[in-house]
Amino acid sequence: MNEEPLVIERSPDRVVARLNRPDKRNAIDREIIDVLHALCEELETEPRILILTGVDGVFAAGADITQLRARRAEDARRGINATAFVRIHELPMPVIAAIDGYALGGGAELAYAADIRIATPTLKIGNPETGLGIMAAAGGTWRLREIVGDGLASEMLLTGRLLTADEALRAGLVSSIHAADELLVAAHAIADRIAANDPLATQHTKRAMRAPRETHPGIDGDLQAELFESPEKMRRMTEFLERRGRR
Template structure:
């Protein structure tokens, strides 16, 4: 088993679990992530992604990458599953300890929220291996940290430490290793306290290209304005305020 899954009513914790390979992403892990996406597309819940043994993912499995062909590249083996993760209905939280390199970094970039430990080392060394970061880094990273910093990171292949990743906005918070998963659950708790449909619609609006705004918000808001949950929550708010 390369992906350990813990299911709860409102969230799923998925732990990358190939400690002997520093959780390198191989085909079996890609398959397991696809299976998880199918579950979460049918039954939307917040996803917490993390890694075992003090490592998030040290990259894609180089032994497999070395033997892949041009046709394999065109299939987008990692890119396809990372897109599914990025487009899941509910938020995805990456709780990153230690190395998140290459494909591991691109998996983290696919999350909505990223938190890390002080031991974080994140980057895309692919050019040093004769390839490019082709599983999302070249379009997601500029959206996260801006064009200049994305170019710096991707063209040099250098690795950021935790403080630089926080300063750049690549992660939103740092926590000691023992507090990382509890912090991720704390974020999931705050998400769970909100209306699930409003959360899903917020994520849809955030993921809509600029040309789709503001019409996308207006349509999503129109649906929410007619929802019983909106009426219930606002009524409770007004009743609490009147006491």
């Protein structure tokens, strides 16, 4: 068995990264965070779609409690997990989280950082941090609100409520549910659809979606201006018109 904490499979248009600590239910420790930073550096230089998933029927059942218990105030201010998850969220190409089973605490916050989340029927997702005397400080308090709205996010964060697969689907936290043996197939199908599009147009769309509200519509115009002058736009539109017998 591969003993790497993050098993990475690379292809020309995508990377699959599997959290691989089955004996710890894929709990996110400092070693995984360090490898995620290295992977982000790679994908920032050579943009590709990223699929995040886990092994043994679990996405990530939280952050490593042994390490969390040892952390002190200065560790909190450094944002050890938060900085990695922000970096994942800001990758140039889309990130897909394929979630099987538990995604709790830091595992949930890693999933929140993805652009697209899909899951299996066994999904249990949420943030029980306050029951352990801490808070969801790696994106949960703000990113979850952006995804599901203030009311549900407040209930989840303040009570520790976990959502089932059906509840997460209704809330828009995940976009589809798949059998466990079809989860990666579905994630790759989404990646295929993304990869069929113009990479620069995809990257600019993601950049615009991540931009603050006050920067719109200016940023949309600036990014569209670059695309309007791109050879790929001319090639794709010309092919589209030719297929329909137009010039």
